[in-house]
Amino acid sequence: MENTVCAIELRGITKRFGEVVANDGIDLKLNWGEILSLLGENGSGKTTLMNMLSGIYFPDEGQIYVGGQPVSIRSPRDAFANGIGMIHQHYKLVDVFTAAENIVLGLEEPGRLDFRAAGERVRGICERYGFDIDPDQKIYDMSVSQKQTVEIVKVLYRGADILILDEPTAVLTPQETDKLFDVLQAMKADGKAIVIITHKLHEVMALSDKVAVLRKGKYIGTVNTAETTPQALTDMMVGHTVTLNIDRPRYEKPVKRLEIQNLTVLDGEGIKRLDGVSFTALGGEILGVAGIAGSGQKELLEAISGLCPVGEGEILYTPDGQEPSNLVGKTPMQIRKAGVAMAFVPEDRLGMGLVGSMGMTGNMMLRSWKKGKGVFVNRKDPNALAMQIWKDLEVVTPDTEFPVRRMSGGNVQKVLVGREIASAPSVLMTAYAVRGLDINTSYTIYNLLTEQKMKGVAVLYVGEDLDVLLELCDRILVLCGGRVSGVVDARKATKDQIGLLMTRLDGKEGRS
């Protein structure tokens, strides 16, 4: 192995975004005819690293070698010129075009556009690797997996020998995944070098020759798949348990607050996002929700708060001293009035739950605007609330009218979480509440949540960092592929245990 020329070699690649170091001196090697899995938790820097190969970002430091030659990749065009093609998670296709039209898009071939010839070439590629697409079919008529196939063919059509796939199986059914893997094996046999970004261990084990692990922007190491076990990989991925010293008091008498029974949610395309989810959330405890991104966390919170339609199942809610009632079928307004609050921090931070162009006061009003009779909005109470949150949570802003869009991320999140807590809910749901925050601000938020718990509120904490989940929560619910793969006691569970539950997609465990 040592004497063959590497397809790709990265040496000391570093990329920073402002203060954040996304990749820190990463070294990586990949040979021709090999499949490498790039493994790591969310935010570990996998996609950033690969984006530097595909010309989206340019590294701050370090050097990339393709076929042993140093290269500089400044744009997707440069990447293609070096035979590198990346299939992104979000497909870039024109809906009203056919597959062939999308495939030739942007190519500077001489001569006139000849779809018959292009179609022939596409068919040739398809036959060679066992793809199944019709070059004349429109994209909008295609399934997700067909669209992905078009993206892969597009890359091959451009003569790529090095393929990078960013979480290709996230949107596929198990059967489609198997098919994709067959195709990837065929390409490997053809001598192509393939990188697949994933955090699903069983896929790693099934497919790849080598595994490279990243953790929090750092390169941990590369192992041969044949010589490793899922257990060992999990250890590399999550690292050793870090003690955070989050204060975790016990609430004396937890009461049943929310009972989810057999909840199923379908998305717009009819794919099951949640599949028979059942659990109970208690008032006076923080229930952590762990899982790989896109395992159904968002849908779970949206279903409970009434924002996305429920396919099947019941959400029974028991306010203090009242009979349980089913929340399914109620409007978001009714559910919120009943005392269920949600603070969801999406990837772009704004978008849901905050109005970027308004100040703190305007955003406080989002919860209270309908209150009171008459045509005028009450600005006084929201303003007082804004002042209070400003002071209590130390939000950095010149005044309460300063648009939240222009605040820094941490402050935006304080505003959002602060507002939800201020509504004195009996169920408080937060998702990614500390996303992108520094340590101190994170602790402020943890303390706020714990305070709520001690008031008897049922807190649902959807998080990414397992260390935090283990120290902050009382119990942890693990989601995997839209199903509950386990509920553990956070005081006793280990990181490995949760890591394995998160990646348990092989079906045989199913619900436990």
Add this chain to the structure above:
Amino acid sequence: MGNFMNLFIALIIAAITYGTPLLFGTLGETLTEKSGNLNLGVEGIMFMGGALGLGGVFYYEKAAGAGANGLVAVVIGVLCAFLAGVLASLIFSFLTITLRANQNVTGLALSIFGTGVGQFAGEYMRVRENGYISIGNHLKTFFQNSPFPDVLQKIPVVGGVLFGNSVFFYLGLMLAAGMFFFLNRTRTGLYLRSVGESPATADAAGIAVERYKYLATVIGGGISAVGGMVYIMTIAGCVWNHEGLSGVGWLAVALVIFCMWRPLSAIWGSVLFGALMILYLRLVLPFIPTQIYKILPYVVTVVVLIVSSMRNNKEKQPPASLGLAYFREDR
């Protein structure tokens, strides 16, 4: 019966005459909108094209005197109008593409500006040339008469309809066919459509989004402007007539929707709209107010718009990014 047939044929020929300026206006705007730019300044662009096209031909005739060549005059008219349209849509492109101003508002501003320029130029020339601007009869024939020999035009029934129209109708036909070919069969056309559908996808594929938008908008504006010139030279009798021209640009915008952004449909669409423009003079039916004909183009366009949105047919939709500015870092 024969009488009715004659009337019908006369109607079609008149409809083609009135439809030809629309055809140019619509084809230009279709090209523009295919790049994702909604240029509502067509009205202004056609005014400018009309006035400057007329001016170009007038001063050419004045300079050349009796030796004026008809063919040269037509070329000058087309060029002047095209240039006027290019200038007008260059303003629009600079504001919306480079400076990212709102397209609706910029288009309306261009409408105001363009009608102003057109009217000003028309008035100004009229005043300077002592009250009257007109093209000599010799040149007029080149603009208004058919380029085909009499023999063909005299073919019974179909002769007049097929061969009796002004040269611009045939130019328009060629342009429509050419645009169809360009948009659907060439690489550049494909890339242009991708820019209008999804600039982010086009950008990622290495297509120079801004360049495509500029070129499509500017050339489209030029084509629309030729329509204004055609109106002045054929229908208005080579005299500046802002009354007649007003509204033609908006009709062209409607026609783009009516034809669902397809250049070949623009041919029969413009003849149909042309017919509706003049039907009130030719087809007086009892109990039907003649003004109904004038609003029919807009009514049918609204119906087309509604039906296409209700059906949600993916093919028959405006370009997906129509009216939106593209800024790469917004992704």
Add this chain to the structure above:
Amino acid sequence: MNHEKKTPLIRLAKRDGMEGWKIWCIRCGAVLFALLLGALVMGLVGANPFTAYGAMVSGALGKKSAIRQTVKIAVPLLGCALAIAPCFKMRFWNIGAEGQITAGAIAASYFALFWADRLPAPVLLTVMGVAGAVGGGFWALIPAFFKARWNTNETLFTLMMNYIVIGVVQWLQGGPWEGRKGSQIIPQFDEAACLPRVFGIHCGWIIVLVLVVFMHIYMNYTKHGYEISVIGDSVNTARYAGMNVGWVMMRTMFLSGAISGIVGFIVASGANNTLYDGVAGGVGFTSITVAWLSQLNAFAMVGISVLLAVLSKGAETLQTRMAVPASISDIITGILLFCMLGCEFFIHYRLIFRKKKEARNG
């Protein structure tokens, strides 16, 4: 270092906000620049720009009668801009104000023509105003309904609606409401159906000023205004907050159309004393630019509509005094709009020129 090559000569970045005084400096600079360009145009056609601008200002504001004329032009512009503002705030591109004015004018004219002898003047005028509001409102509601229900493109829909209703007026002019047979003209309104004058101008200006205050309060202090702002910022957030987006859309469009309809009533009853197909006369379009350039601020609209009215009235004087065609006002207005539209770019974006040591590159 290959980094240097990657960075283009000029890059764009979104600006995070600018001090208020700087923003106003840029905008004023744009207006000055536009006037300069306008002077250039005048120079090109052989008019001395100084005397020309002087003639325009004195023609628009020099005499009491001139001021009255200017106000008369500004009133519908301002009223209509007020109507459009909530739609644009909601990112609902209503460019159908032209038609909504006309629809309102038709409804008001119906009462002016057929109820003038049956109602006392104050009642009649009130009825006309209400009818104008309802007429304009319903006309605006049609595209809003289809937008809310089937997401029909509102820009194109509202645009088409303009010409349909103008056609209706032409039909009324030549048919059922025609005065003398063959005249194609609707008869003058009865004295009772004309808006009374205050300071020599029909009292529409008072109505519009009241509307300025009303819309300012509506947009900034009411629940409705709050809903509109939230929807304009993010439809998802609005749904999350429990707002019925479709309903708000229809309600806002009705209100917008209603105000345009009132403007139509003012123009028909106050300015023209009759109805004809040019009742809107492009005001619906110009007012869109007024609303947009005022950043949808009701008080700024007063200033901009007056500015455009001065240009338009001044150009008439220019025509009579210096034989420059009055359409020069459209040209200068256009230039002014272009400059002001363009200058927003410098407020929202930052140009970054390549420096020798660029710390980051994208």
